[in-house]
Amino acid sequence: MKKVPILLFFLTANFLFLCAQPKYYEKSIRWQYLHNGWNIFEESNNTYLITGSNRDTFSQWNAYSCLINSQGEIDSVFQHNLPTGFGSTCNNGIKVEYGYVLSGVVNHNENPISAQCYVVQIAPDGSLIDTVWVGMQYSQSNCITRTPDGGYLLGGYSRQPTEFSRRPYLVRLNADMEVVWDSTYIIPTVGFGLGYFTELIADTTNNSYYALSIASYQPYDLVWLHLDDTGTILDHRVFPSTPYDWPTNTASISIWGEAMIRAKDGDFVLSISEIQLDDPIGCYLLKLSPDGDTVRWKKKIDTIGYISKIHQLADSSFILGGSVSALQPDDISLQGAVAHVSKDGDVLWKRIYGGTENDYIYDFTPTSDGGYFCTGRIESNLPNGGANVYLLKTNCMGLLTEPQAAFSATMDTAALTASFQNLSEFVYPDSIDGGHFIWDFGDGAVSSEISPTHTYAQGGNYTVTLTALVCSDTSVFVQEVSTWAVGLPQMGMEGFAVYPNPAQDHLVVENHSLEKSATFVLYDVLGRQVLSFTPNNQSVVPIEHLPSGVYLYQFINPQKNVLQQGKVSVFR
Numbered sequence: 001m002k003k004v005p006i007l008l009f010f011l012t013a014n015f016l017f018l019c020a021q022p023k024y025y026e027k028s029i030r031w032q033y034l035h036n037g038w039n040i041f042e043e044s045n046n047t048y049l050i051t052g053s054n055r056d057t058f059s060q061w062n063a064y065s066c067l068i069n070s071q072g073e074i075d076s077v078f079q080h081n082l083p084t085g086f087g088s089t090c091n092n093g094i095k096v097e098y099g100y101v102l103s104g105v106v107n108h109n110e111n112p113i114s115a116q117c118y119v120v121q122i123a124p125d126g127s128l129i130d131t132v133w134v135g136m137q138y139s140q141s142n143c144i145t146r147t148p149d150g151g152y153l154l155g156g157y158s159r160q161p162t163e164f165s166r167r168p169y170l171v172r173l174n175a176d177m178e179v180v181w182d183s184t185y186i187i188p189t190v191g192f193g194l195g196y197f198t199e200l201i202a203d204t205t206n207n208s209y210y211a212l213s214i215a216s217y218q219p220y221d222l223v224w225l226h227l228d229d230t231g232t233i234l235d236h237r238v239f240p241s242t243p244y245d246w247p248t249n250t251a252s253i254s255i256w257g258e259a260m261i262r263a264k265d266g267d268f269v270l271s272i273s274e275i276q277l278d279d280p281i282g283c284y285l286l287k288l289s290p291d292g293d294t295v296r297w298k299k300k301i302d303t304i305g306y307i308s309k310i311h312q313l314a315d316s317s318f319i320l321g322g323s324v325s326a327l328q329p330d331d332i333s334l335q336g337a338v339a340h341v342s343k344d345g346d347v348l349w350k351r352i353y354g355g356t357e358n359d360y361i362y363d364f365t366p367t368s369d370g371g372y373f374c375t376g377r378i379e380s381n382l383p384n385g386g387a388n389v390y391l392l393k394t395n396c397m398g399l400l401t402e403p404q405a406a407f408s409a410t411m412d413t414a415a416l417t418a419s420f421q422n423l424s425e426f427v428y429p430d431s432i433d434g435g436h437f438i439w440d441f442g443d444g445a446v447s448s449e450i451s452p453t454h455t456y457a458q459g460g461n462y463t464v465t466l467t468a469l470v471c472s473d474t475s476v477f478v479q480e481v482s483t484w485a486v487g488l489p490q491m492g493m494e495g496f497a498v499y500p501n502p503a504q505d506h507l508v509v510e511n512h513s514l515e516k517s518a519t520f521v522l523y524d525v526l527g528r529q530v531l532s533f534t535p536n537n538q539s540v541v542p543i544e545h546l547p548s549g550v551y552l553y554q555f556i557n558p559q560k561n562v563l564q565q566g567k568v569s570v571f572r
Contacts, residue, residue, distance in 0.1 A: 008316065014092050023473070024371070024400040026353055027072050027376045033057045037389040038091040038362045040134035046070050046476035048365070049126055050375050050389060051102055053089040054079075057385075060087030063102060063118075065126030072391045078126045082106060088118050091362075092144050099123040103154050105140035106133060117141045117154055117171055137161070137172035145200040147229070148207050150175040155197030158184050168195045168213050170231050183231045185213075186331050195223075198261040208234065212270065214256045222255040222272060224292045237292040239272075257286075261310045266290045269318065271307030278506060283307050283322065285345045287488040299345030305337065308376075315341040321364040321374055336361040336376060336390065338398045340433065350430040351398035355380025359390060371395045396471035397433045401426035403438075405468035405477035407451075416483045417455040424475070425470045430555065435470030443482075459483040462558060463527070478527045482562075494556050502569035505544050509535040511555070518555045518563055546570050 027445025031054075038052040050066045063080040067175050090104035099122050104561065106118040109441055115541040117135040120214050122128055135141075138159040145153050149175040158169035170181035202209055213223040215238070222239040225450075228231040239255050259271040268288040273279045287296035300306060305324030318341045323334040335354035353359070357380040364374035371394050378390035387556040394400060406423040420439070429435035429450060439447040441454045442462030456462065461482045468475045498520075509520050522531035522537075530546060533539070547570070 008186070008212065021071050022400070023402055024393050024395055025072060026392050026400060029066070029068070029072065029074055030386075030388040031074070031077055034385075034387050035389045036091070036377050036387070037362060037391075039093045039102070040365050040373055040375040041093075042093055042365050042367060042373065043067075046368075046552070047075060048373060049100065049124070050121075051090060051093050051100065051126075052389065053091070053104075056086070061089050062084075062122055063090040064086045065100075065122050066389070067126045068391070070393075071481055072393065076126060078122070078128060080120055080122075080131065081130055082131075088120075090120055092142065094146060094360065096142055099129065101144065101145040103141040103152075105156075114138065115140055115159075117156065119152070119154075119173070119177060121177075126206065126461060130177075132177045134167070134173060134177065134179055136184075139169055139171070140196075140341065141171075141201045142196060142198055145202045145209065147172065147173075147202060148204045151180065151203070152177075153200055153209060155200045155213075158197035161254065165194050165422060166196050168197050168215070170211075170227075170230075172231065181231055185233070186570065194195075195220075198258055198271065201260060201262055203262075210260070210262070210268065212257045212260050220256045222257050222270075224260075224268070224270075224288060226292065237288075259308060259310045260559060261289070261312060263312055264316055267296060268292065269310055269312070271310055271320070271322070273306055281305065283324070285310075285318070285320070285341060287345065288562065297345050299341070299347075300337060301341070301347060302337070302350070305334070307358075309364055311364070311366060315495045317341060317348070318343070319344075319364075319366075321361045321372075323358075323360045323376075324350075332360050334360060334492065336374065336378075336392060338364070338372060338374065338392075340398070349398065351394070353392055354378060354390070357381075357427045361390070361392065364392075367393070371471060372398070373542075390436070395473060397431070399428075402468040402473045403427045403435055403468040403475040405466045405475040407466050407477060407479065408462075409464070409479065409481050411483060414482060415455060416457075416459060417453055418464075419453045420451055420464070420466075420482055422451040422466070424477075427468045427470055433471075436468040437468070440465040440467075451455055456483050480527075496564045498553055498568055502571040503543060505542065506570065507543055507568065509539045509541060510537060511535045512537060513563070515555070515557050515563055518557050521556060522553075522568075523552045524549065529552070543570060 033056050035054040035110050036052045037050050041049045048068050051561040052066055053061050055061045068076040088106040090102035091102050093102035102120040104118050105115045107115040116133050116137055117139045119132045121130045138343045140156045141154040147153055154171045156169055157166035163239050168185040172180040174180055197211055197213045199212040207229045209227045211225045215223045226235040227233055254273050257270050257272040261269050263269050270286045272284050272286050273281050281304050283301050284298055286298045303323040307320050307322040309321040320339045324337040335352050336359050339350040352428040359378045359380055360376040360378040361374045364372045367373050374392040376390040377387050379387050404425045408421045410419045430435045442464050463480050466477045497510040498510050522533050551568050555563040
């Protein structure tokens with residue numbers, strides 16, 4: 001029984017990728033000194049719109065919209081600046097039929113307590129359509145949703161002119177951005193009105209709304225509410241905190257929530273954070289029944305962190321985006337994080353990104369290729385006090401890699417059996433959401449094993465193809481195997497030469513061996529034959545028609561045995 005290693009002579013198709021920009025990456029962009037990337041939206045032409053707020057070192061905050069391409073390169077930036085003395089921040093937004101609507105606050109820089117809800121209407125390219133100040137003075141919008149009649153509901157807080165305390169506040173707008181009603185709330189059973197709204201969900205089946213609110217102040221209570229279209233509270237649930245007892249040093253628990261979605265089964269899924277005296281800030285996922293009356297489950301996601309965005313996948317599992325501390329307990333600097341959890345809230349995987357300073361993921365969008373594009377704020381490796389817009393583009397596993405297929409093969413020539421060793425990288429077949437392999441052995445047989453063996457029915461040369469698939473990414477590696485042992489030991493036969501290497505406009509091919517009838521064959525990186533002839537002792541071959549790149553050559557005798565092979569580069 002003779003086993004012969006089979007030399008790889010077709011290059012992986014991923015060679016072209018090495019010269020291209022990476023599909024996935026982590027980077028930051030800037031055009032001023034301080035930036036927040038609050039929202040990201042995917043456009044149909046493979047571009048993305050980021051909205052947020054920024055300012056130079058000593059200037060006022062203002063809203064902006066930034067259009068970037070799929071590589072995170074800036075196409076255009078629109079600054080939605082207000083007159084001198086006024087600043088604005090828009091930290092939430094929604095996509096509408098004519099573009100986007102952002103909401104936040106506008107304030108007078110000389111009077112910090114003076115503020116008013118602020119709406120910015122922008123076109124798909126980020127250019128400004130209009131700005132509107134709405135609601136009562138001393139108010140701010142933290143969240144926005146569309147109303148069933150095409151208007152808008154803004155949630156946040158309001159203040160009295162003579163006090164600093166925040167009170168939960170809603171303002172209802174029609175499609176023309178005119179105020180229909182607004183209301184400041186005292187949450188029932190909590191007993192007083194301090195707090196603010198953090199999330200709104202419209203229910204088009206009954207013209208009502210669901211909301212999250214923070215009530216009280218130090219410690220916090222989390223309140224889930226159901227409201228009708230006039231803003232009247234229909235129902236509510238309070239997740240109370242434990243009052244802090246100074247004399248006995250009893251621990252105090254504060255609970256607040258940032259994100260909420262309506263799950264496919266009708267339940268509500270909330271991201272909540274809890275803090276207890278001398279304990280870190282734990283972040284959890286909480287699932288409530290449709291009436292908010294029953295806690296289905298509560299699962300801890302991390303010891304220190306915040307969940308800013310929840311997205312449910314087709315299989316009812318969830319993708320979470322936010323920030324956690326990966327350097328605890330000595331340093332609680334936050335880093336960006338993306339996690340995949342099951343439909344029951346169990347963590348399947350969690351990835352940490354960013355540097356050693358505070359880096360945040362505020363929002364992400366699923367991309368058309370099945371991955372995720374995140375934005376936020378990054379402070380790592382920047383001048384003291386500076387912050388850039390954070391960009392993170394990953395595959396469906398939260399990774400920045402693409403698969404690279406490769407394999408080697410050993411042939412048992414007596415049994416006509418090939419043993420294949422899978423040398424692929426970045427596929428993770430044994431992981432949650434991991435990739436898989438498809439083998440085509442060149443004789444009609446296929447396999448999905450990682451490193452299979454295959455017995456051929458008869459001797460011959462076969463083209464074997466390994467395809468590695470991860471998420472929406474594919475890598476193909478092609479290799480020709482021969483069941484014949486004859487000729488293979490002659491791979492190093494002397495008397496052949498190919499030069500110059502690298503070549504520009506011609507190749508010199510020499511055959512001074514005893515195999516005068518050997519054919520010279522040249523292949524491109526995909527294994528396609530681009531040149532074939534029988535050389536003399538010395539033949540000069542023009543190659544001006546060949547693109548720059550790496551090529552593989554072989555000298556083959558009439559019996560189809562490979563006598564010698566190698567690589568040559570064409571460079572201009």
